[in-house]
Amino acid sequence: MKYSYYPGCTLKNKAKVLDAYARASALALGFELEEIRDWQCCGGVYPLGSDEIATKLSSVRALADARDHGRELVTLCSACHHVIKRVNDDMQNVADIRTRANNYMQLDTPYTGETNVLHFFEVLRDRVGFDALAKKVVNPLKGKKIGAYYGCLLLRPGEIMAFDDPENPRVMEDFIRALGAEPVVYPYRNECCGGYISLKEKEMATRMTDTIQESASGFGAEMLITACPLCRYNLNMTANGLPVVYFTELLAEALGVKEGIEA
Amino acid sequence: MQRIGVFVCHCGSNIAATVDVKKVVEMAAREPSVVHAEDYPYMCSEAGQAKIAQAVAEKGLTGIVVCSCSPRMHEATFRKAAERAGINPFMVEIANIREHCSWIHKNIEEGTEKAIILARAAIAKVNLNAPLFPGESRVTKRALVIGGGIAGIQSALDIADAGYEVDIVEKTPSIGGRMAQLDKTFPTLDCSACILTPKMVEAAAHEKIRIYTYSEVEKISGFVGDFTVDIRKKARSIDATKCTGCGVCQEKCHSKKSLSEFNRGLGTRSAIYTPFAQAIPNVPVIDREACIKFKTGKCGVCAKVCAAGAIDYEQKDEIITEKYGAIVVATGFDTIKLDKYDEYAYNQSKDVITSLELERVMNAAGPTKGHLERLSDGKHPEHIVFVQCVGSRCSDERGKPYCSKICCMYTAKHAMLIRDKYPDVKVTVFYIDVRTPGKNFDEFYRRAVEEYGVNYIKGQVGKVAPQPDGSLLVQASDLLDNKQIKLKADMVVLATAIEPDPSVRPLATMLTASIDTNNFLTEAHPKLRPVESPTAGIFLSGVCQGPKDIPETVAQAGAAAVKAIGLLAKDKLTTNPCTAKADELLCNGCSTCANVCPYGAISYETKLINDHGIREDRRVAVVNNALCQGCGACTVACPSGAMDLQGFSNRQIIAEVDAICR
Numbered sequence: 001m002k003y004s005y006y007p008g009c010t011l012k013n014k015a016k017v018l019d020a021y022a023r024a025s026a027l028a029l030g031f032e033l034e035e036i037r038d039w040q041c042c043g044g045v046y047p048l049g050s051d052e053i054a055t056k057l058s059s060v061r062a063l064a065d066a067r068d069h070g071r072e073l074v075t076l077c078s079a080c081h082h083v084i085k086r087v088n089d090d091m092q093n094v095a096d097i098r099t100r101a102n103n104y105m106q107l108d109t110p111y112t113g114e115t116n117v118l119h120f121f122e123v124l125r126d127r128v129g130f131d132a133l134a135k136k137v138v139n140p141l142k143g144k145k146i147g148a149y150y151g152c153l154l155l156r157p158g159e160i161m162a163f164d165d166p167e168n169p170r171v172m173e174d175f176i177r178a179l180g181a182e183p184v185v186y187p188y189r190n191e192c193c194g195g196y197i198s199l200k201e202k203e204m205a206t207r208m209t210d211t212i213q214e215s216a217s218g219f220g221a222e223m224l225i226t227a228c229p230l231c232r233y234n235l236n237m238t239a240n241g242l243p244v245v246y247f248t249e250l251l252a253e254a255l256g257v258k259e260g261i262e263a
Numbered sequence: 264m265q266r267i268g269v270f271v272c273h274c275g276s277n278i279a280a281t282v283d284v285k286k287v288v289e290m291a292a293r294e295p296s297v298v299h300a301e302d303y304p305y306m307c308s309e310a311g312q313a314k315i316a317q318a319v320a321e322k323g324l325t326g327i328v329v330c331s332c333s334p335r336m337h338e339a340t341f342r343k344a345a346e347r348a349g350i351n352p353f354m355v356e357i358a359n360i361r362e363h364c365s366w367i368h369k370n371i372e373e374g375t376e377k378a379i380i381l382a383r384a385a386i387a388k389v390n391l392n393a394p395l396f397p398g399e400s401r402v403t404k405r406a407l408v409i410g411g412g413i414a415g416i417q418s419a420l421d422i423a424d425a426g427y428e429v430d431i432v433e434k435t436p437s438i439g440g441r442m443a444q445l446d447k448t449f450p451t452l453d454c455s456a457c458i459l460t461p462k463m464v465e466a467a468a469h470e471k472i473r474i475y476t477y478s479e480v481e482k483i484s485g486f487v488g489d490f491t492v493d494i495r496k497k498a499r500s501i502d503a504t505k506c507t508g509c510g511v512c513q514e515k516c517h518s519k520k521s522l523s524e525f526n527r528g529l530g531t532r533s534a535i536y537t538p539f540a541q542a543i544p545n546v547p548v549i550d551r552e553a554c555i556k557f558k559t560g561k562c563g564v565c566a567k568v569c570a571a572g573a574i575d576y577e578q579k580d581e582i583i584t585e586k587y588g589a590i591v592v593a594t595g596f597d598t599i600k601l602d603k604y605d606e607y608a609y610n611q612s613k614d615v616i617t618s619l620e621l622e623r624v625m626n627a628a629g630p631t632k633g634h635l636e637r638l639s640d641g642k643h644p645e646h647i648v649f650v651q652c653v654g655s656r657c658s659d660e661r662g663k664p665y666c667s668k669i670c671c672m673y674t675a676k677h678a679m680l681i682r683d684k685y686p687d688v689k690v691t692v693f694y695i696d697v698r699t700p701g702k703n704f705d706e707f708y709r710r711a712v713e714e715y716g717v718n719y720i721k722g723q724v725g726k727v728a729p730q731p732d733g734s735l736l737v738q739a740s741d742l743l744d745n746k747q748i749k750l751k752a753d754m755v756v757l758a759t760a761i762e763p764d765p766s767v768r769p770l771a772t773m774l775t776a777s778i779d780t781n782n783f784l785t786e787a788h789p790k791l792r793p794v795e796s797p798t799a800g801i802f803l804s805g806v807c808q809g810p811k812d813i814p815e816t817v818a819q820a821g822a823a824a825v826k827a828i829g830l831l832a833k834d835k836l837t838t839n840p841c842t843a844k845a846d847e848l849l850c851n852g853c854s855t856c857a858n859v860c861p862y863g864a865i866s867y868e869t870k871l872i873n874d875h876g877i878r879e880d881r882r883v884a885v886v887n888n889a890l891c892q893g894c895g896a897c898t899v900a901c902p903s904g905a906m907d908l909q910g911f912s913n914r915q916i917i918a919e920v921d922a923i924c925r
């Protein structure tokens with residue numbers, strides 16, 4: 001099974017491990033991530049402006065490319081996933097944006113939101129299945145108490161992201177369980193880490209990550225996992241906080257493919 | 264050819280100020296068949312009606328057009344006047360030159376022109392009118408009340424006291440409904456059970472009332488005055504005629520782990536059970552899904568201990584078919600599910616409960632015997648936070664757009680009762696608005712604030728975060744202080760929105776009664792007919808029609824009963840003659856009309872038809888005049904033009920349109 005794959009800039013830079021472990025794990029699980037040719041930066045937060053067009057085009061290009069290959073589009077980074085999923089929703093439902101984007105793009109076949117966008121977690125849950133994943137685990141992460149950190153971008157707005165229940169999600173806990181570890185449920189797992197505010201008002205962002213970190217360790221977590229490079233960056237600002245790792249690293253470890261990967 | 268009289272009303276200056284009535288008279292007089300035309304300041308007055316009678320006598324009128332206000336206002340008046348003058352009342356047409364003309368126009372020329380056109384259309388229609396004669400249908404003098412809560416009980420008692428037979432159908436094992444679950448009632452704080460149980464007993468003892476509990480309405484056919492209803496009496500597994508209600512079977516039952524519906528799942532009950540101690544009837548039922556005997560074939564301890572020999576494992580559901588003249592719907596409400604409101608941690612913490620659950624916690628017969636304690640660890644709480652409008656007044660699809668109406672008052676009640684009984688407990692209430700209209704309601708709320716020191720904060724709660732130490736951190740906004748606040752609480756109580764009981768939807772389909780987007784039953788008129796369904800013979804009692812508290816419910820239950828009594832008091836019903844009629848020569852039996860008929864009034868018969876000398880059996884549509892409400896849907900749907908509405912035939916309507924376009 002092949003999926004079109006949109007990595008995003010950070011995964012080629014600061015978050016190389018997120019990308020590398022995902023690809024290796026995918027192969028171990030019997031599917032392949034084929035990187036889209038000539039992909040561009042998703043635009044970060046800019047494409048979310050309703051009057052923005054130019055910054056949405058990167059997503060449209062990636063989506064149309066997946067469509068032309070007849071594949072679903074898989075992402076890893078929460079922010080890229082958020083942007084692409086929302087642009088796709090605009091292309092499906094907002095006539096004005098659809099028309100203007102297609103006018104810019106001049107594609108052979110206009111793009112109208114046909115591509116299905118999946119986060120890597122959704123591939124694990126809905127395509128591979130957590131039961132099947134559990135069976136492929138060779139190094140069960142027994143005894144590890146892991147707190148899932150969802151952040152906000154994967155979950156909200158709930159009706160567009162359609163990822164999980166935004167107020168009480170469970171996909172990451174199910175994932176942790178499939179790897180043989182013990183998920184720790186704590187109430188701040190779906191709260192914002194502060195996002196880009198950490199660049200401007202570091203104190204405020206630290207306050208937010210402190211709450212998350214304290215809550216997770218209070219409930220007995222020994223480490224946190226995330227899918228988002230920015231969340232990881234922010235959560236690491238908390239002094240003496242729990243270690244934060246990408247979920248793909250644990251996946252690769254459990255599947256026994258971690259060794260020898262250049263990261 | 265008709266002989267038509269036209270009567271133009273001034274309605275004081277209501278019409279005459281913007282319509283030149285003399286001109287209307289002059290132009291109407293020129294229309295074909297018009298033999299008389301005049302105007303008068305108030306046609307609806309006795310003198311005005313006398314003018315109609317006089318013209319009928321003098322000019323031998325066969326049809327009448329009154330140019331006046333809306334037919335909703337005075338059509339009946341002028342029809343009666345015509346009848347007294349010896350003309351069939353359906354030979355009267357109203358041209359509405361007030362609401363449709365003078366009131367909405369400012370320019371007298373334009374107003375006059377439109378009034379003339381409306382008069383012309385009415386004249387064209389009367390030219391094609393034919394006398395119509397209402398039919399009659401019989402009335403079965405028995406009422407059915409669906410739902411045995413306070414609304415149903417009150418309606419049944421009122422109907423029975425008027426001397427009519429009433430059957431109550433209740434789906435749970437006991438009557439009593441939601442009110443039986445409440446601890447105290449606002450604004451007087453009297454004990455709910457103390458005022459409800461006497462009414463339950465009265466209903467049970469009333470010689471005119473039969474109560475079918477653990478029963479559901481399965482099928483309804485017929486029409487106003489003559490409904491036929493199938494009631495499924497579910498197998499109780501107990502012979503009610505033998506059971507003495509001693510309760511030994513419940514004590515000895517080996518399966519005691521089923522969640523108690525009556526206690527909102529906060530406590531357990533046995534498999535053989537009565538929902539609560541004062542249940543009526545005091546006859547238990549066996550929950551066959553929980554019963555060990557039914558699951559494994561072994562056990563049977565209840566049969567062994569029953570001295571009366573009342574246990575009957577072989578009992579089967581029974582269908583009772585009964586006829587009724589009127590049906591009162593009193594299906595009540597439930598609280599909404601909180602699955603979509605996980606930010607309040609209802610599914611994550613036992614100490615986050617709904618207000619209805621708090622009623623059970625506060626009740627002496629409840630799961631904590633009336634002691635206020637945390638359900639997680641039984642500890643006495645120090646701080647309780649109430650959150651109002653959970654799912655009410657909600658702008659997205661998670662909740663309900665309406666105000667549930669009762670929550671502000673019961674939250675004030677809970678807060679006050681807790682502060683009264685446990686002065687050491689701090690109570691905070693988060694609200695959007697406090698809405699307390701009602702007799703002694705606002706005074707009650709102010710007492711909670713001023714005398715009992717309940718802390719009201721305007722703002723919504725964003726998150727309830729369970730803490731590692733078992734407490735709850737409530738994150739909220741204080742709108743008056745413009746601050747984000749965090750409060751540590753031991754319990755959180757959610758004033759959860761109420762919605763119509765889910766059983767109302769299939770029931771409405773059976774009744775062909777309309778429901779709104781929120782599944783509340785629709786009333787015939789929001790102001791003037793608030794307790795009647797648009798479907799004749801169906802009356803609305805209690806929250807099935809909209810959120811309301813106990814006094815309002817009881818008032819509406821009484822009103823619904825009076826409407827039902829008014830119907831049952833009649834021996835015969837006059838049917839509206841403006842019903843659909845199929846032209847058997849044109850009908851090809853295609854069923855299109857029956858498929859669109861909202862009232863189930865159309866059926867098919869095979870009849871011997873003589874079509875211009877060709878005699879053959881054909882399947883043709885037949886309209887039941889008692890069921891047909893004259894909506895006209897079938898006349899539009901009929902592909903062969905066979906369906907016509909009497910009094911509003913296709914020809915008449917086309918004639919009106921032609922007259923307008925002339």
